[in-house]
Amino acid sequence: MSSGLLEDASFNQSPAFGDVDLFSADRPLADAAQRAGLDLANLSACGKDYGAATTFDLGRIANENPPRLHLVDGKGNRLDYVEFHPAYHAMMAKSIGHGIHASAHDGSDEPGPVSTRAVRLYLATQAESGHMCPVTMTHACIGALRSEPALLAKWLPRIQTRTYDPRPLPWWEKNGVTLGMGMTERQGGTDVRANITRAVAHGDHVEITGHKWFMSAPMCDAFLVLAQAEGGLTCYLMPRYRPDGSRNQIRFQRLKDKLGNKSNASSEVEFHGAYAERVGAEGAGVRTIIEMVNLTRLDCAIASAAQSRIALSQALNHIRNRSVFQRRLVDQPSMRATVADLALELEAQVALVFRLCRASERAHDDPAEAAYVRLLTPAAKFLVCKSTPQLVYESLECLGGNGYTEDLPLARYFRESPLNAIWEGSGNVMALDVLRAAGRHPDQAMATVSALAKTAAVAFDVRPLTETLAKVLQSGDAERRARFLCEGLAKIAALAALAEAKSDFATLYGDTRLTGAKFAQFGTADLGSAEQALVDRALAA
Numbered sequence: 001m002s003s004g005l006l007e008d009a010s011f012n013q014s015p016a017f018g019d020v021d022l023f024s025a026d027r028p029l030a031d032a033a034q035r036a037g038l039d040l041a042n043l044s045a046c047g048k049d050y051g052a053a054t055t056f057d058l059g060r061i062a063n064e065n066p067p068r069l070h071l072v073d074g075k076g077n078r079l080d081y082v083e084f085h086p087a088y089h090a091m092m093a094k095s096i097g098h099g100i101h102a103s104a105h106d107g108s109d110e111p112g113p114v115s116t117r118a119v120r121l122y123l124a125t126q127a128e129s130g131h132m133c134p135v136t137m138t139h140a141c142i143g144a145l146r147s148e149p150a151l152l153a154k155w156l157p158r159i160q161t162r163t164y165d166p167r168p169l170p171w172w173e174k175n176g177v178t179l180g181m182g183m184t185e186r187q188g189g190t191d192v193r194a195n196i197t198r199a200v201a202h203g204d205h206v207e208i209t210g211h212k213w214f215m216s217a218p219m220c221d222a223f224l225v226l227a228q229a230e231g232g233l234t235c236y237l238m239p240r241y242r243p244d245g246s247r248n249q250i251r252f253q254r255l256k257d258k259l260g261n262k263s264n265a266s267s268e269v270e271f272h273g274a275y276a277e278r279v280g281a282e283g284a285g286v287r288t289i290i291e292m293v294n295l296t297r298l299d300c301a302i303a304s305a306a307q308s309r310i311a312l313s314q315a316l317n318h319i320r321n322r323s324v325f326q327r328r329l330v331d332q333p334s335m336r337a338t339v340a341d342l343a344l345e346l347e348a349q350v351a352l353v354f355r356l357c358r359a360s361e362r363a364h365d366d367p368a369e370a371a372y373v374r375l376l377t378p379a380a381k382f383l384v385c386k387s388t389p390q391l392v393y394e395s396l397e398c399l400g401g402n403g404y405t406e407d408l409p410l411a412r413y414f415r416e417s418p419l420n421a422i423w424e425g426s427g428n429v430m431a432l433d434v435l436r437a438a439g440r441h442p443d444q445a446m447a448t449v450s451a452l453a454k455t456a457a458v459a460f461d462v463r464p465l466t467e468t469l470a471k472v473l474q475s476g477d478a479e480r481r482a483r484f485l486c487e488g489l490a491k492i493a494a495l496a497a498l499a500e501a502k503s504d505f506a507t508l509y510g511d512t513r514l515t516g517a518k519f520a521q522f523g524t525a526d527l528g529s530a531e532q533a534l535v536d537r538a539l540a541a
Helices: 029-036 040-051 053-064 086-097 113-127 130-143 149-159 287-318 333-362 367-398 399-402 409-415 427-440 444-456 461-476 482-500 506-514 528-538
Strands: 068-072 079-082 179-182 199-202 205-216 222-228 233-241 250-255 264-280
Touching: 029 040, 029 113, 029 205, 029 333, 029 528, 040 053, 040 113, 053 086, 053 113, 053 233, 068 250, 079 250, 086 113, 086 130, 086 409, 086 506, 113 287, 113 333, 130 149, 130 179, 130 205, 130 222, 130 287, 179 205, 205 222, 205 233, 222 264, 222 287, 233 287, 287 333, 287 367, 287 482, 333 367, 333 528, 367 399, 367 409, 367 427, 367 444, 367 482, 399 409, 409 444, 427 444, 427 482, 444 482, 461 482, 482 506
Parallel strands: 179 222, 199 222
Antiparallel strands: 068 079, 199 205, 205 264, 222 233, 233 264, 250 264
C-alpha cells in the first residue's frame, strides 16, 4: 500500500520561482525608479517579461548548452566561428529589443535614460547574466566611439536598432550590430600599457598583428582593441569583415573554460594583419577608453546587485513556502534575522548604484556630480561586486542541500557571482583607482566626501570614519590601506544614498556596517523590529 505522502511530491515544497513581475515585486528597486521619475508602467512590463517562467528557462538552457568554437570546416578552411544555442540568441533578441545595448545614447525623451536603462539591465541580469556581456560592451563602446565622430556616425544607425541580427555578415549588410572589446594580453593583464600588439599604418587604416588573451562575445561585429602605434598605445575599431567584404584576419585560438558565465563565450585570439580604424588620437588609447571603462564598471555594480536580488528572491520564495518544526522557515527567528540582514545589504546596494546612475546623468553639467562619478564608480564596484558572492551563498544556504544541486539555479548564480568583481579591474585595481582619483583632484575628492558625510549625518554620525579615512589618505601608507579607504568610502556613499532616499533603514545600515564592533557573517547583526519590514520589502507578495 502506498503512502499518500509519497504520492504527493509537492508536500511542503516551495514552488518554482517564475511568472513574477521582477520590477513591482522589488520594493527597493521600484522606490528608486519612482524617486528618479521613471516610467513605472513600462518598467513593470519589462519586469514581467524577464520574470516569466519561459524567460528563466531560456537562461537555464543557454547555460546548459555553452557556445562551441569551430576553427575550420571539414576541408581545413578557416571558419573562426562560435556557435551559440538558440536560447542564447533568444535572450540577446529580448535584451536588444528592450534597448539595453544603446537606449542611454539614442537621444529619446525617455525620463532618466541612464537610470531607466540600469533598471532594465538589473531585470535582464536576473534572468540570465552571460548574454549581458555583449549588451553592456555595445553600450560602453558607444562612449569610446564619441572620440571619433565620423566613425560613430557610420556605425551608430545599426547599433541603435532594436533588432538582434546574429548572422555572420559584413556589418553594413546587417539589421543590427553588437560591439565587443579586446584590451588585455598575456604578459600585461590589467597593465594595458605593457601591451605588445602592434598597429602599422596603411593609408586610412592600420593593420594589427598580435593577440588578446580575453576577448569575450567573439561573434560581435566589431571590437575596440588597444595596440601600440608609432605614437604609443592607441585605440582602434576592428570589424569582423574588411571593407571588401572578406573576413578580417581575426583568428580564434580557443574558448576559455570558465568557472561560470557559461552561456557567454570568452576567447583567446590572434590578429594577423587585421584591418582596423583609429578611435581617438594616436597615443591616447587609455584616455580614449576611459569612458567605456567607467560605463562597464557601473554596469558591473548594477549587475552584481541584480545577482544578489535574484538569489535573495529565490531564498525568500523558498522560506515562505517551506515549514520546519511546525513553522514556516521565514517565521523562524534565526532565518528571519539572516534574510533581513541580506535584505538590508541589498537595500544599500540598490540605493548606491542608482544614486551613481543619477550622478552619471547630471555629470556633464554639474562638476560636483562629475566628481562623484569619478570617485564613486570604482568604489561602488568594489563594494557591491565583492559583497555579492557572500549574499548569493547565504541565499543558496537558505535552500539547504537543494540549493547546492544543479537542479536549481542557485549553483549557477554562485558560480557567476565573482565575475563582476574581476571584470574591468579586480578589487585592488578599484581601490588604487580611488586613490588615483583622489590624488589627481584632491579638492574635488574632499568636497565629495564632505558632501556625503553631510547627507549621511541625518541618519548616522560618520565623522569618526571620515576622519580616519582622511588620516590614512594623507599618510605614507595609503596604498597599502587602499582597500580600507575604498570600502569605507563606498559604505559612506551607500549610507548617504539611503539617507537621501529617506530610507527607514539608513540608521540601521550605519549602526551595523560602519561601526567597529561588527561580525563577518550575515544574520549576526541585531536588526530588532526592522527585521519584518526588511523581509516584506525584499519580495512583495
